[in-house]
Amino acid sequence: MLRNFTRKALASLAITGAALTATMSPALAEYPEKPVTMVIPLGAGGSHDLNARIITSIIPSYLGQAMIVRLTPGAGGQKGTQEVANSAADGYTLLFTHNYIDMLQQYVENLPYQPLEDFVPVARVNYAPASIIVRADSPFQTFEELVAFAKENPGELQLGHSGNWGAFFVPAAQIMKKLDFVMNMVPYQGGGPAMQALLAGDSDMSLAFPSALGELVEAGKIRVLATAGEERIFEDVPSFTEVGIDGDIGFMHRFVLAPAGTPQEALDELEAAFAQMSEDETFKKLMDRLGESVDPMTGAEYQALREGQAVAYDELVKDLTSQ
Known part of the structure; x- marks a missing residue:
């Protein structure tokens, strides 16, 4: 009798332990648990690289983890972009890019990814005049x-x-x-x-x-x-x-994208961190010293702008390539 009771008790404890483990797993896996990599699909020394140095020096205070820059130039920005498109959608690999690579190149190249389908905006940092x-x-x-x-x-x-x-x-x-x-x-x-x-x-x-x-x-x-x-x-x-140059010519938006399918919890954490960073006085001072503005947008706000860019750039490419 005692032996049977012991077996039943142990089995019951094992089931209870498994249930507790399952319940606790999300808490143990709260995002982010490790450093986040931000891929720049451009070369060293450009404006994205310089902006990223400031971003990665400030945002860890709000994200709770380091953010590491990886420069991946090549193919007019497509090499680094494809790398992120093919990465795990877990919030640990992001793309720091601009509007021409993101929304225009699809009209002049056969891309191995679909910009509007394979990425979701996290936040816009700013935009700059050339x-x-x-x-x-x-x-x-x-x-x-x-x-x-x-x-x-x-x-x-x-x-x-x-x-x-x-x-x-x-x-x-x-x-x-x-x-x-x-x-x-x-x-x-x-x-x-x-x-x-x-x-x-x-x-x-x-x-x-x-x-x-x-x-x-x-x-x-x-x-x-x-x-x-x-x-x-x-x-x-x-x-x-x-x-004599009128119209919307020469402006570049700098923003962060994540692979489509990234958990909403991770996107929310990232968006909140970028929003807090944008209000940080040290961040503002460093950006001003660099000669850059701070013009944040949420992911949803930039997605609306992004969809409008897709239409405008289709017309622009047709205009520039027409004989």
Whole structure:
């Protein structure tokens, strides 16, 4: 009798223990349990890389884990993007990208992933206006002088950019079409390599975002000829509108995507961490020092903007490639 009772009691305890373990598992597996990797599909030294250094220095305070940057340039941003698309949808591998790679490339390449189906937005960090730049020793003192030379000498000027159909290629193509001139467009693996090519004299002009410009302008290595938008960014540099470039040209959104299927709990934690980071005074000061704005959006807010971009970029590509 005692032996039978003992067996029954042990069996009952085992069942109860299993039930408790099952009940406690979610609590033991609360996200995040380990560092989060943020893949950048661009090269070192560009604006995404510089922004990411600040993000990863501040967000651990709100996420509770380190965030590690992995630069994966190649194929105009597709290499790193595909890597994240193929990664586990567990919240531990994210993509820090921009609107041209995300929503435009699907209209010019046969991608191995579907942007709207394979990714979900976590948060937008900010957006930035592009600047047209030359070396300080360039013979072109103004944007008008550069355009005049390009019209008289079609294809002679070398324009270094961050990759085909990327954040520099698209506005450059729009500007050339709008003002009716041609330059030889040379691709590099990101804004950093494109900047180095310009400084080395391998190209005549390029584009850049504020985070990559400040120190170079102060050091007298770069001259800015015009900046995107209606308003001036630099007091003595005209805006695109002032030099005859109207419309939504030259703006890049920086945002974070996760693989589709990522648990909602993880997405909520990530979105909350990015929102808190955006309100952090140290983060704001560091971004201001970099020359960047802080313009956060939730994942849902950016998804609405993203869907509108898909329609607009379809029309843009058709316009730019029409004969």
